Amino acid sequence: MAGLCSARLQGEAAAFTTALxxxxxxxxxxxxxxxxxxxxxxxxxxxxxxxxxxxxxxxxxxxxxxGSEDPPGxxxxxxxxxxxxxxxxxxxxxxxxxxxxxxxxxxxxxxxxxxxxxxxxxxxLCKLCVKFIKDTLSVEQVCEALQAAVTYGQADLQQHCLAFIEGCTAAVVRTQGFHELSDAVLVQVLRSDRLAVDELDLVQAVREWAHVSSTPPGARSITVHLPLILQAVLERPVPEVAALPVRELRLPLLAPSELATLESHNQRDLLIPVESIAAAWRAHALRKGSGVPSHLCRPRRGTRPRDHHRHLDPHAK
The missing domain is CATH 3.30.710.10 (Potassium Channel Kv1.1; Chain A)
Incomplete structure (x- = not known):
């Protein structure tokens, strides 16, 4: 008597999917x-x-x-x-x-x-979503996608978003999504050497981010109608909000005239600690990045050249 044969045969998957x-x-x-x-x-x-x-x-x-009073099952x-x-x-x-x-x-x-x-x-499903987001990423949505990638531990999407931001930074920093980044995620962006934007523009972008972030999301639409004293209660101090991101701004890259203007503007909101501005002035005075972390003296991909940059480059002869 012949042995019993068995096999699992696969029908058309598309028909099954269509039925479901x-x-x-x-x-x-x-x-x-x-x-x-x-x-x-x-x-x-x-x-x-x-x-x-x-x-x-x-x-x-x-x-x-x-709220159900019925037992399980x-x-x-x-x-x-x-x-x-x-x-x-x-x-x-x-x-x-x-x-x-x-x-x-x-x-x-x-x-x-x-x-x-x-x-x-x-x-x-998560993998399908990540693939779709990467394939359809836009300037308007990239920061929101980056925030989600960090929040949910999607390292591949995170790197993809960072590379996208590096390619069109000047446009990205003007989006609502950029202004809604958390401080920790903004720090990750600012640590990149490949941002396609000048440092002076980046300082202004961080200033705008800080002023938006200092107001709680639910209050942003109503503060303009409130008395100044109530607005002050709702808002967090700009220096407190921006404490982490401003550490990544490369102030020694700015020309002396730009740094002087920045110092004047800084008196209005105290965005940047006095110590950071003083360190940038010291780098100018000593004609080198002495006392300043080396990465803060390193030009980014979009940094406009200034004459003093050659003195900041630790590899320059």
Missing amino acids: RTLVNNPQFSDVTFVVGREQQKVFAHRCVLACRCQAFRGMFSQGPV SIPPQGPFILGNVQPEVFLAVIEFLYTNSVTLNSHIALEVLTSSVEYGLQD
């Missing part, structure tokens, strides 16, 4: 409902699909809706589960991925889908 796609947000046969976003949009799903694809949903279904079939902090379009992208292993992205939701992929522990 018809179940995305389809109330037919749905056994769980989500109420999503400020719009309170209903999204219909199938518990078995979400649970087998995502540990986070498995845990959610095991615990039941917040006796969750009402329709939920609903309230998800008020995510956009419906973003949540539907996550659902689409769980059903079809593919996702439809656009530049308006990609970063938020990346955030959700990290929150739900969906590594494959």
Whole structure:
């Protein structure tokens, strides 16, 4: 008698995906409902699909809706589960991925889908988001992408964003995204030797960043209508906000006339510590970068040449 033969044969994956796609947000046969976003949009799903694809949903279904008095395992079939902090379009992208292993992205939701992929522990979705963001990166969005990359530990995306910023720095520093960077991420940008912008322009960009960052996000739209005394309460001191980034400004690269103007402007907001300005003047007086960290005397790729730069170069003869 011949031995028993067995094999696993693969059908057409596309047909299977197409069939599952018809179940995305389809109330037919749905056994769980989500109420999503400020719009309170209903999204219909199938518990078995979400649970087998995502540990986070498995845990959610095991615990039941917040406030439910039912013991685990006796969750009402329709939920609903309230998800008020995510956009419906973003949540539907996550659902689409769980059903079809593919996702439809656009530049308006990609970063938020990346955030959700990290929150739900969906590594494959995270990789798809990173690839899309890298492929569609723009001047307006690169700083937001960099901030997300640092926040979620996406080293590859972080390096890609930094390289992008280095290529068009002068345009990037004028964007809203640049003004909304955290101080720690801005420090990473300012440490680059390859920024395509002059140091004087970079100082001004950091000054504008500091003034924007000194006002809490929720108060920026209303402070212009408040009395000055109340604005002062809402705002943080500019020197405090900018304490870390200003250490990366390469003041010795500025010409004496530029440094004098900077010192005059600095009296208004005290952005730059007096010690840093004094060190830059000392570098001019001694005709070398004595007492100043060597990297602060190193021109960037976009630094406009000044006559005194040759005295700052430790390798110059």
